[in-house]
Amino acid sequence: MNTIKTIGLEHIYPDGTHALSGVDFEANQGEKIAVLGPNGSGKTTLFYHFNGLVKPTAGEIRVFGENITRNNIDDIRKRIGLVFQESDNQLIAPTVFEDIAFGPKNLGLGQEEIRDRVRDVLHRFNIEPLAQKNPANLSTGQKKRVAIAGVVVMEPEVIVLDEPTSGMDARGAADTFEILDELNNDGKTIILSTHDPNLAASWADRLYLLNKGKVFRSGAPKHIFADEKLVADAGMIHPVIMQTFREFRARGISKGEIPLNVLDFLESVDAKIINIRCAIAGCDLSAGDEVCLEMKEGMLVAGRDGEGLRGSVVFDGRKGEDIAVRDVRGDLWQLAGSITIIRVPGIIEGGSRSVETGKVWEILEKNKNCKTGAMGTSAKVLLGKLGIRTDFEFDVAQSGILAALRGFNVSIFASGGMAERVMEKVKERKIRYSVIEL
């Protein structure tokens, strides 16, 4: 179902600037859409149309199947939340708490519900210490978080964010994207604009490239980025992972579709043609020695005994030196560690409060040599409360799988629906896994 659809949308500002010229855009329910385009290409203007802040000069905008009118605009603004590019346009109350409470108050919610919702998002966005501060005195990145929290708290069906992570540090940006993923997992449609092609490629289901007020191209990231000329013509740069892939492919090492993330890239490397590997000598070795390759501390180590892949040493090497092993038989993936997914109840299921901490300590003790990560709000809150530091901060599912591929055993604490998402990804990559429900 379309949540937002524009047909031939035109926008001319009073000074005559043609900001949008015949834009056809649509967002289906549950999609993650990124809009990319150079400065002045019309992203902000387009987003203003989504919740009726401006009127089309020509063309049409339909929201949930209807045109925007005076009668439905209030309802539309409840269902479509817009986070402005400039947070200062959005933050108005004297304290952060009151600012975030402003929307829910307008929805006519009861005192208690307002307080609970505000506390929940303060927590989710890790801005509890800012609750009593004046929004005007916050740093740029802090303001952005508060502005996003102020929209999320309204629980709109569609969340539109104009450059949501500009001004945020890397950790803040990663956290924000995880929250957006979690919201999307709950069925929300997410539309955002960004200047970061790396992020757009790995995050979005679909991209729109805007240029001079027109849709230059739209489609799945894989299709858009596969076209080198298109990306150049759109004034964008290629994500680093794709540049690397192209160089590998040109040298006959990689094959297949353009990778959107590190895991796809690893799969593009043709393991069958690489029967020679670099490894660290686990003991003194001589050319021609038959060795066994194993993962140790995340590195490939060649030793005389073991259960891993077998091959023969190309040149002499002392213990600890880099050597080469040829005629490697078997698949590196068989050296992967396993992943334990620990499902933490999501917020609607009672969150971390409903978890028996004794059971968590037991699991942590049993998996104490594992690398650990937490995904989703209640999982992060739970580990935070227990004072556990995690090994992965960014892109936890992918980082966990990568660690497993380097031979580590991994524990991933994941909230509610996020656990299923991790499970799917792990299965896709054929990593051994088990699930524990908390």
Ligand SMILES: Nc1ncnc2c1ncn2[C@@H]1O[C@H](COP(=O)(O)OP(=O)(O)OP(=O)(O)O)[C@@H](O)[C@H]1O
């Ligand atoms: N209020 C306005 N009055 C006149 N022209 C405007 C107004 N707002 C935007 N414009 C013009 O409309 C065009 C599109 O601007 P818009 O802000 O939508 O671009 P954008 O893609 O969001 O850019 P950025 O990446 O810099 O945020 C630009 O040429 C801009 O100068």
Ligand SMILES: [Mg+2]
């Ligand atoms: Mg803009």
